[in-house]
Amino acid sequence: MTNRGSLRLMLLILSATFAFLYIPISVLFALSFNASGLPTAWTGFSTHWYAELMANSDIIGAALNTLIVAVVSTLSATLLGTLLAIGVEIRRRKGRLLETVIFAPMIIPDIVLAIALLSFFSMLDFRMGLHTIIISHTVFNLAFVCAVVRARLKSFDWSIVEASTDLGATTPVTLRRVILPVLTPAVVAGALLAFTLSIDEFIIAYFTAGSGRDSITLPMQIFSMIRFGVTPEINALAVLVMTLSVVALAISQRLNRGRLPGQ
């Protein structure tokens, strides 16, 4: 790829791809500040729709629910996922079944996990609400935390664990004083990734939320807003939701030493 012609072609491909990826998002962004709220005409800059959003108690309620679900499921998934990662990496013997169970939550189609959990909860006569969303989100979140932490553990120098044990430290002490400090950036990166996934997750939440209005999360609110009559407020909401997950991801990415999750 030394000649000018192919360089020009490469730049053309890149520009076209980035235009395709970013124009739709940029349109939403611009639209959220359009006074009329309609895509047909620009009638001046306004933060009116953001103010409207803040005054909408349904949306604020849904946002609070989302936050509760995301925070609790992230905390539980981070604890479970980190311990799982350490346990799996310490073990010398790697079982195929174990690997499958750990990877399954990441690749199983959302709709299948969603209906499986719905059937499970309703057959047990388990009342559904925010707590069932939290339980369900913890399932896939712990798998992602585990994957991020395991990636870090691959380059971990296990001889320092041996040194710690030789010097008489018990396993819990070694865990707390030796393994965890090294792992902290990866654990935080995994937690932020889990937080992002949980905030954005729609299908599983939709199926495990039960029928009450008080367990509606933000993505569920957005879905019904899109489906049943689009109001201009949704542009502002879209921009806020998008910004939140991108910021969380950017921090996660920095902590994870410049690597994107999944990379």
Added chain:
Amino acid sequence: MTDRKPVYLMTPALAWLTAFMVVPCLLILALAFFRRGIYGGIVYEFTLSNIALVFDPLYARIFLKSAGIAGLAATIAVVIGYAAAYAIASMPRKRQPILLFFAVLPFWSNYLVRTYAWIVLLNREGLIVSLARAVGFEGELPQMLYTETAVVIGLVYNYLPFVILACYAPLSRLNPEIHEASRDLGASEWTTFRRVTLPMTVPGIATGFVFVFVLSIGNFVTPALLGGGQFQMIGNLIYDQFLTANDWPFGAALSMFLIAIMMGLLTLQTFASEKASGQQRAEVCDD
């Protein structure tokens, strides 16, 4: 540390996954073999009728249609994604991480929001129509939203970042000397690409294709929002069985097929990747 100790570290997570993933999935598997009650609900009587119903022409058509749309979306995403990944890999090394970062960034924003953006663009009073009017287009524009095309565009748009990532990985690992060697031996740029670069990056293509296909075939958000209920895909069909038609056993049977398709493809993909890397090793040995 001995082999015994890590077990208790893994226990809480494995217990969680067993209770809230393995058991529910087995439940669905079992459910597929029970009968539906007259008023919904489940009658615990063994039957194969749900499985048979999946092959009913009416539903088999929906499966084929979903597979067609998923296949089209996956093909387009792979073509664009591979070209983009190739372009990124041909930029100066220092610039590549930031380009890749911005290519993948949209993937981590809300799926519903990204889909909604296309409603804004494709709508009858949407941006594309407005732009066409602004440049003086008077005629009747074809309906764009609530069509199959809109669904395919939505799927490609949403999953493209992942394909770029999947294709970039093997492209960035290519040894530039192999490329040079091929050129020195007189192969044209195109021949080099076709005979050297492409075969060595098959694993990335396979991963990208399978990923888009699997996520598309079971998708229910995109057909619901961009297809406007004009046609059903498997995801919507499963959704209906559980939330409106109240035929859980049939919904469970449909899910099992979805899982079967997915596992089949993932196995093929692993096979393709292993074959590709085996071939490379063999070729190196031949030299």
